[in-house]
Amino acid sequence: MSVYEPDVVRRLLSALEPKNSQKKFEASWNSAVKKRVESWTGRATARMTNPRPRRQYEWEAEIVEYINYISDKTRTRSTKALARLCLDSKVPILGPHFLPPSYLHARKRNQSEPAINPETLYLKALCAIHPFYYPELAKCPRCNGTDNIQWDGWTGTGPRDVHGLMVDEAAIGTQLRCENCKNDATRKEHEHSVKINLKGYCFATTNPDFWGSWPHWSIPGDIPVFFHRCAVTRDLFNLLVEMRPSSTAGSLAENIRQLHLLEYHRRKLSYLQAWKSHPYDVNNYNDKPISNDVVSEVFQDFVSATRESESEEYLRTLSGVSISFDNTFRAATKATVTSREKKKSRVLKGGIISLMNENSEIVGWVSQFECI
Numbered sequence: 157m158s159v160y161e162p163d164v165v166r167r168l169l170s171a172l173e174p175k176n177s178q179k180k181f182e183a184s185w186n187s188a189v190k191k192r193v194e195s196w197t198g199r200a201t202a203r204m205t206n207p208r209p210r211r212q213y214e215w216e217a218e219i220v221e222y223i224n225y226i227s228d229k230t231r232t233r234s235t236k237a238l239a240r241l242c243l244d245s246k247v248p249i250l251g252p253h254f255l256p257p258s259y260l261h262a263r264k265r266n267q268s269e270p271a272i273n274p275e276t277l278y279l280k281a282l283c284a285i286h287p288f289y290y291p292e293l294a295k296c297p298r299c300n301g302t303d304n305i306q307w308d309g310w311t312g313t314g315p316r317d318v319h320g321l322m323v324d325e326a327a328i329g330t331q332l333r334c335e336n337c338k339n340d341a342t343r344k345e346h347e348h349s350v351k352i353n354l355k356g357y358c359f360a361t362t363n364p365d366f367w368g369s370w371p372h373w374s375i376p377g378d379i380p381v382f383f384h385r386c387a388v389t390r391d392l393f394n395l396l397v398e399m400r401p402s403s404t405a406g407s408l409a410e411n412i413r414q415l416h417l418l419e420y421h422r423r424k425l426s427y428l429q430a431w432k433s434h435p436y437d438v439n440n441y442n443d444k445p446i447s448n449d450v451v452s453e454v455f456q457d458f459v460s461a462t463r464e465s466e467s468e469e470y471l472r473t474l475s476g477v478s479i480s481f482d483n484t485f486r487a488a489t490k491a492t493v494t495s496r497e498k499k500k501s502r503v504l505k506g507g508i509i510s511l512m513n514e515n516s517e518i519v520g521w522v523s524q525f526e527c528i
């Protein structure tokens with residue numbers, strides 16, 4: 157985790173340029189940041205009902221510019237190049253998880269009491285999913301090919317919000333283009349590919365389609381887990397899949413809401429301690445912790461992607477000399493499914509029949525649906 161101070165990094169990198177081009181370097185950096193913020197906020201106002209603060213976009217655009225700089229300095233320009241390009245030791249390597257500057261930074265860098273906008277309280281950390289940090293992502297999710305992959309710049313829609321355990325975060329990704337899939341639109345999926353209905357040849361690293369063939373445990377580093385409606389940090393994901401079986405989605409969502417509230421008040425206290433005054437804009441608190449719907453979705457996805465195939469494989473390894481049939485799981489008939497129209501129905505009518513061997517291991521099970 158790195159604290160990213162835009163002014164410090166920009167001036168540091170500018171100082172590494174020749175004296176006569178430093179001003180030009182800073183001017184082109186600033187105009188690129190401005191352009192990026194405008195392209196993101198233009199889309200955001202049209203699409204989103206809950207727009208993010210402009211300050212958040214500005215801070216994120218500075219990070220994007222910094223990653224462009226370090227990845228450009230280390231990019232191999234020719235396939236014939238023998239040596240790998242390295243970064244100058246004067247250039248700091250920050251990321252991929254960026255934290256906003258805290259009050260400590262503001263206080264230590266200003267002689268007078270700086271005019272602090274409480275918006276700083278609400279800046280979200282940013283996770284950058286870029287090949288500079290994760291070169292192993294250069295794999296096509298459709299054909300599993302690694303030979304003809306191009307990185308096609310940042311995702312045009314800008315950062316995505318990510319649900320976190322104590323506080324929400326954001327993530328920004330890049331676009332991967334597979335030339336093999338582009339040249340052959342009807343190309344058959346690789347036999348190990350999980351997503352058999354994947355279309356197109358361009359995939360964003362913040363899209364669940366990109367991660368379809370990655371088991372959850374193999375997702376590298378601190379990359380969040382992405383779903384179509386939302387994304388969750390690794391900490392929150394691990395907590396949900398561990399805790400969900402012993403708790404309801406609603407009570408888990410409430411636990412997480414309380415943790416968010418605790419973190420919010422902790423930050424408010426640190427503001428008061430730093431400035432001995434009251435934050436004057438508490439309405440800016442617009443954190444939206446995870447809902448019980450999303451908790452269920454995360455757990456369902458984990459079960460179908462990881463646990464189902466594992467337990468099926470395990471069941472096939474079991475055998476028994478004597479098998480007992482038992483209709484023990486009658487409690488399953490009590491489970492109701494609520495439709496979108498709030499209509500409740502019971503899917504299982506006769507419970508679950510379990511097959512047990514002499515070692516009390518379940519070697520198979522049959523569920524009785526409505527027709528039985």
Ligand SMILES: [Zn+2]
Pocket residue numbers: 296297298299300301334335336337
């Ligand atoms: Zn491909």
